[in-house]
Amino acid sequence: MTQTIKAGASAAKQPLARDVRQRLAAAGGRTSHDLGLGRIVGQMLVYLYLWDGDCSLDQIAEDLGLSKAAVSVSARQLEHLGMIRRTWRESDRRKYYRTVDNVGVALRQGVLSILRNKIEAMAVELDAAHAALKTGARADAELQFLAGRVKRAKVLRDRTQQMLGHPLLALLLPSR
Amino acid sequence: MTQTIKAGASAAKQPLARDVRQRLAAAGGRTSHDLGLGRIVGQMLVYLYLWDGDCSLDQIAEDLGLSKAAVSVSARQLEHLGMIRRTWRESDRRKYYRTVDNVGVALRQGVLSILRNKIEAMAVELDAAHAALKTGARADAELQFLAGRVKRAKVLRDRTQQMLGHPLLALLLPSR
DNA sequence: TATAAAATTCACACTTTTCTGAAAGTTCAC
DNA sequence: GTGAACTTTCAGAAAAGTGTGAATTTTATA
Numbered sequence: 513m514t515q516t517i518k519a520g521a522s523a524a525k526q527p528l529a530r531d532v533r534q535r536l537a538a539a540g541g542r543t544s545h546d547l548g549l550g551r552i553v554g555q556m557l558v559y560l561y562l563w564d565g566d567c568s569l570d571q572i573a574e575d576l577g578l579s580k581a582a583v584s585v586s587a588r589q590l591e592h593l594g595m596i597r598r599t600w601r602e603s604d605r606r607k608y609y610r611t612v613d614n615v616g617v618a619l620r621q622g623v624l625s626i627l628r629n630k631i632e633a634m635a636v637e638l639d640a641a642h643a644a645l646k647t648g649a650r651a652d653a654e655l656q657f658l659a660g661r662v663k664r665a666k667v668l669r670d671r672t673q674q675m676l677g678h679p680l681l682a683l684l685l686p687s688r
Numbered sequence: 689m690t691q692t693i694k695a696g697a698s699a700a701k702q703p704l705a706r707d708v709r710q711r712l713a714a715a716g717g718r719t720s721h722d723l724g725l726g727r728i729v730g731q732m733l734v735y736l737y738l739w740d741g742d743c744s745l746d747q748i749a750e751d752l753g754l755s756k757a758a759v760s761v762s763a764r765q766l767e768h769l770g771m772i773r774r775t776w777r778e779s780d781r782r783k784y785y786r787t788v789d790n791v792g793v794a795l796r797q798g799v800l801s802i803l804r805n806k807i808e809a810m811a812v813e814l815d816a817a818h819a820a821l822k823t824g825a826r827a828d829a830e831l832q833f834l835a836g837r838v839k840r841a842k843v844l845r846d847r848t849q850q851m852l853g854h855p856l857l858a859l860l861l862p863s864r
Numbered sequence: 865t866a867t868a869a870a871a872t873t874c875a876c877a878c879t880t881t882t883c884t885g886a887a888a889g890t891t892c893a894c
Numbered sequence: 895g896t897g898a899a900c901t902t903t904c905a906g907a908a909a910a911g912t913g914t915g916a917a918t919t920t921t922a923t924a
Contacts, residue, residue, distance in 0.1 A: 526828055526830050526831055528820065528821075528831065529828075529830045529831055529834050531820075532817045532820055532821060532834055532838075533834070535813060535816070535817065536813055536814070536817055536838075539809065539810055539813035540810070542809065543806060543809070543810055546724055546806055547806075548722055550911090550912075550913095551912080551913095552912090552913085561837060561841075562834055562837050562838075564829075564830065564833040569870085569871075570870085578913080578914095579913065579914050579915075580870090580871075580872090580914095580915095581871090581872075581873080581874095581913075581914060581915075582912085582913055582914075584870095584871055584872060584873095585872080585873090585913095588872095603922090603923085605869065605870060605871095605921060605922055605923085606869085606870065606871090607870080607871075616840075616844050620848075630719060630722055633715065633718065633719070634715055634716070634719055637711060637712055637715035638712070640711070641708045641711065641712055644704065644707075644708055645704075645708060652702055652705075654702050654705045654740065655702055655704065655705055657740040658705050658708055658709070658738055661737060661738050662708075662712075662738075664792075665737075668792050726881090726882070727882080727883095728882090728883085744900095745900085745901075746900085754883085754884090755883065755884050755885075756884095756900085756901075756902090757883075757884060757885075757901090757902075757903080757904090758882085758883060758884075760900095760901060760902060760903095761902080761903090764902095779892095779893080781890095781891060781892060781893090781898095781899065781900060781901095782899080782900060782901090783900080783901075865924100866923105866924090867922100867923090867924090868921100868922095868923090868924105869920105869921085869922090869923100870919105870920085870921080870922100871918100871919080871920070871921090872917105872918080872919070872920080873916105873917085873918070873919085874914105874915100874916095874917085874918095875914105875915100875916095875917105876913105876914090876915100877912100877913090877914085877915105878911105878912085878913080878914095879910100879911085879912075879913095880909105880910085880911075880912090881908105881909085881910070881911085882907105882908085882909075882910085883906105883907085883908075883909090884904105884905105884906095884907080884908090885904105885905100885906100885907100886903105886904095886905095887902105887903085887904090887905105888901105888902085888903075888904100889900105889901080889902070889903085890899100890900080890901070890902085891898105891899085891900080891901095892897105892898095892899090892900105893896105893897095893898090893899105894895105894896085894897090894898105
């Protein structure tokens with residue numbers, strides 16, 4: 513590699529720092545995996561959060577023991593999610609990234625949006641069921657029961673959606 | 689099979705009803721899968737929710753096209769989670785299940801508890817990191833930065849945990 | 865414009881997760 | 895007790911999901 517004496521540029525200076533970063537990155541990986549976003553996304557986000565300044569894809573790949581391919585894909589995903597942003601350095605064609613200033617907020621919004629999507633998927637099905645049942649005869653007892661349950665579920669869903677809309681955001685977003 | 693003329697006992701009477709149930713069950717399966725609980729759990733819960741009265745494992749397995757094995761395991765899981773409860777019928781050694789009366793509440797509590805667990809996993813790591821850094825020298829700039837970030841993350845985590853404690857429960861549980 | 869360094873894409877190998885079928889275990893009516 | 899009807903367990907097949915390396919494309923300089 514070329515000389516790398518730029519401020520905070522490369523290679524672990526403190527082994528302790530490196531350990532801590534890797535350990536927390538692993539934890540982040542588990543979390544994001546559980547959220548259905550893949551492990552690497554979480555690893556990278558935590559790694560960048562714990563890195564002072566900008567960081568090249570190269571470095572991330574090497575430090576976390578991942579392929580450049582995986583890092584490249586996840587970087588774009590994270591950027592798209594608004595968790596990290598790209599930066600440039602003169603006479604260096606590598607891509608550098610850093611966490612967005614308000615990662616906390618972005619994170620919560622992201623999680624909420626995932627939740628909303630999942631609820632929305634169910635919502636669509638419920639509406640379809642509702643429509644199908646409305647069409648059908650309302651003389652049949654089984655159909656009536658079904659219609660009742662679907663209705664109750666819709667109420668539940670609406671309430672949840674509402675809740676995810678107002679109070680949570682009001683409660684969450686103010687925090688820096 | 690033996691005669692099955694008991695009220696609401698077996699076999700689909702209404703094809704429409706059967707379709708609606710299966711479709712919504714599939715949606716539930718996807719949701720629970722996303723939550724990391726496996727597909728069948730969600731399928732079964734929705735199926736039972738949409739079934740008027742008690743339901744045997746046999747019937748569920750047949751109607752959803754699943755093996756008895758899978759159904760048996762998931763039934764216990766759901767029972768353990770407090771989402772369904774077992775019922776009996778005279779001179780019938782099969783196991784019957786039905787959704788608990790307040791499925792909505794149980795569901796929300798379940799989801800919240802899953803969330804809390806995931807956060808807790810991260811919390812442990814953060815504390816470990818905090819401890820490790822406190823021990824290390826505080827002269828080093830890199831370590832100081834790291835410690836600062838860990839601290840901020842802890843604040844975030846505490847806030848989230850708090851929020852999952854109070855306001856949500858207050859908002860969610862009152863609904864029937 | 866040529867070229868070299870880096871990023872990206874893609875087919876596929878690997879890992880993990882999920883489900884099933886067969887066998888063993890329970891339970892209850894007789 | 896015995897046997898028939900269910901349930902449960904478990905090994906391993908099938909399916910999903912992930913990550914990698916080789917090849918390709920992009921990009922920035924000279």
